[in-house]
Amino acid sequence: MCGFAGIWFHPPSVGCQALHESVSAMASAIEHRGPDDAGVWSDPQVGLAIAHKRLAVLDVSPAGHQPMCSASGRFVIAFNGEIYNHLSLREDIHQNWKGHSDTETFLAAVEAWGLQFALERCAGMFAFALWDREERKLKLVRDRFGEKPLYWGWLDQNGQRVFVFGSDLGALRACPGTATPLVDQDALNSFLRFGYVQSPLSIYSNIYQLLPGHYIEIDFPVCQQKSIPWWELAQHAAQSFDDQYLLTRANESEILDQLEQVLQHVVGELAVADVPLGTFLSGGVDSSLITALLQSVRSEPVRSFTIAFPDHGNGETAFNEAPFAASIASHLGTHHTEIPLTAKDALDLIPTLPYSYTEPFADSSQLPTQLLCREARRSGLTVALSGDGGDELFGGYTRHIRAPQIYKYCNVMPSVLRRTLANCIDTAFVRDQGLSRHKRNKLADAVRASSSFPDLYQALISLDHYSYDLLSTLSQDFKSAPESQSLTLSSAPTLAEQLMLADSMTYLPNDILVKIDRASMAASLETRAPFLDHRISAFAWQLPLALKLRDGVGKWALRQLLYRYVPRHLIERPKAGFSMPLGPWLRGPLRTWAEDLLDPALIRQKGRLNADSVQRLWQSHLAGNDHTPQLWSVLMWQAWSTCWLR
DSSP states (O other): OEEEEEEEESSOOSOHHHHHHHHHHHHHTTGGGOBSEEEEEEETTTTEEEEEEEOOOSOOSGGGOSSEEOTTSOEEEEEEEEETTHHHHHTTOOOOOSOOOHHHHHHHHHHHHOHHHHHHHOOEEEEEEEEETTTTEEEEEEOSSOOSOOEEEEEEETTEEEEEEESSHHHHHTOTTBOOOOBOHHHHHHHHHHSSOOTTBOSBTTEEEOOTTEEEEEOTTSOOOOOEESSOHHHHHHHHHHTHHHHHTSOHHHHHHHHHHHHHHHHHHHTOOSSOEEEEOOSSHHHHHHHHHHHHTOSSOOEEEEEEOOOOSSSOOTTOOHHHHHHHHHHHTOEEEEEEOOHHHHHHHGGGHHHHSSSOOOOTTHHHHHHHHHHHHHTTOSEEEOOTTHHHHHTOSHHHHHHHHHHHHHTTSOHHHHHHHHHHTTSHHHHTTTOOHHHHHHHHHHHHHOOOHHHHHHHHHSSOTTGGGGBSSOOTTOOSSOHHHHHHTTSSSSHHHHHHHHHHHTHIIIIIHHHHHHHHHHTTOEEEOGGGSHHHHHHHHHSOGGGTSBTTBSOHHHHHHHTTTSOGGGTOSOOOOSOOOHHHHHHTTTHHHHHHHTOHHHHHHHOSBOHHHHHHHHHHHHTTOOOHHHHHHHHHHHHHHHHHOO
C-alpha cells in the first residue's frame, strides 16, 4: 500500500528539474502513505512527472521500487494497493522476474494481455497511474469497490493550466505555484447532508474523485476526461442475481460449505505478506468471522486488536463491546490487544483529523478507527484484515430489514395515513428494532414526505433532512442523490437487495472505505477487506435473500459460519458498530473545543454556514436533545476549513 502523485504540463513548458521539484513537493505531502521508499519518474519531452511513496509489504527489496517500468520499457506505473492473486497470475506469464512484487506481476500482465483483461483477472484493491510511452497516453484506474482513492483535475500553476492527479487531495493541494482551489458548493451540500462528499465530486471545484471500477484516459492534445467503467458493480450483481437458481438447487448446508470454502481461500490469499499481519476484532459478526478464518489457516496465534471505551462520562456501558471481543479472542486463541479510548484520547486525536482526512469527513467512528490503526502500527503491525463490506453484501444494516416493511405500508397509503404512520414511528415498535432517535426522526420525515422508496433510503443514510438550514447559501443545481444511486434502486429483485446494492455503491465507498483508508494511511498501516474480493461479492449476490435476512436478523449465512468457530452466545447481541459516547462528550470534556469552533463570529467570518442555525442546534444539544451527527459534521467542516481555507 502506497501513495502517488503526478503532474502533466501541456504543452511541455518546464525542464527536468522543475518537473521533479513540482512532483516531489506533491509526494512529500503524502509521505505517511509510504514511508519506506520514494521515487520519481519524468519525461520532460511530454511534460509528465510521476512520484511514488512506498509502504513495502510484498518484496521489500529494491526490486519493488516505484515508479516501475515494464520489462519492454513501454509502460511506467505508479501503483497503490495489492494484487492478492498475483502469484497465480505469474504461472500464466512467461518472463524473467526481477523480484516477487505484485506491481511487477501486474505490469507483465498488461504487456501480455492488455489492460482490460489484466484488470479482469486481478483480485485486489488498487489505484494506479499507467503511462504508455508508445501511444503517449496516461490511464488513471481505480479498483472495483473503491478501496483505494484517486483524485484528478486541473490547477493553475503560475498562469499555466496543468493536469494533476494523486492518491490524496493533500498531494494536489501541495502542487507548487498554485492557489488553493475554490470550494465546490454541491460538494459542501453533500457533506453536510451525508457526512461525506459523494463521488465523483471532491470538496474543490475542478478536482474530482475517480469512481470505483472506472478509469480515465488522458491523451494530449486530444484529452478525454470522461470516466469509463472497466467493471460495474450493478452489472456484476445483476449477473449474480440471475445465477441465484444455481444455489437454490443445493441445500443450505451445502451452500454454507461453499461460502466457507470461498472465504477461506480469499482470506488465505490476503494473509500473504512479507511483514507482520493481524486483524481488527470488534466482536461483531464480520470481524469475528475474518479473525476465525485467519486463525484457522495459521499455526501461530493471530494478533487481534480492538477498541474499548472505559470512560463514558455518564456511566453508560452500552457503547463498550471490548469484553465481547476479548471473549471471542480468548476462544479463538488469538494474541489480543485492547486499546482504550477515553474523552481525553479523543481530544488529543481531534486536531489530527483534518490532516488525516484532507477532505471534510464526519463519520464520528473515524476517531476510534484512527486510534486503532495508530496503536496497531505502534505495536508492530503493518497489515490488518478487517470485516468491512460484510454489512453491505450480506444484509447487516437495520434498514435492510425495516425500510422494505415501512415501504410496504407507505406504498398503499394516502398521504393522510402516511402522516399518521410517521407520528407512530417513535413508538416502541420501531425503537425496539435498533433505530436511534436520530434515525427514527429522519424516517418519520421521509414517510411524511413521500412514499418513494428512494426517498426512504435517502432519509436513512443522511444526517438530517434539514441540513440545508445550516448553510448560508444553497446551490440551486444541487441534486440530493447521485445518478448512480437512483439506477441502483431499480436493478435488484427485492427491495432489501436494492438497499444492499445502493449501500455498496454509495455509503461503502464514500464513507466506510474513506474512513479506514485515511485512518490506516495516517499510521502507515495497510488494511485489507476480504469481503470486498469480487469472488466473494459474486457469491454473496447469488445467495437467496432468505440466507441473508431471516427472522428479522441480518447476515444469517455469515452467522451460521461463525457458529462453526465461536459459541452462539458470544455473538448474539444487538448490533452496535464502532459506537462511542460522543454526544455526552460534546456536552462535557469536548465542550470547550466544540464551542471554540462553533463561535458565531468565526462562522460568520468563514461565510459558509448560517451561524444562527448552528447556534440553535448547539443549544438544543446542550439542553439534552441529541444532535450529535449534525453537530459533528459542522465541527469537522469548521476544523477542516480552519486548517485548509485560510
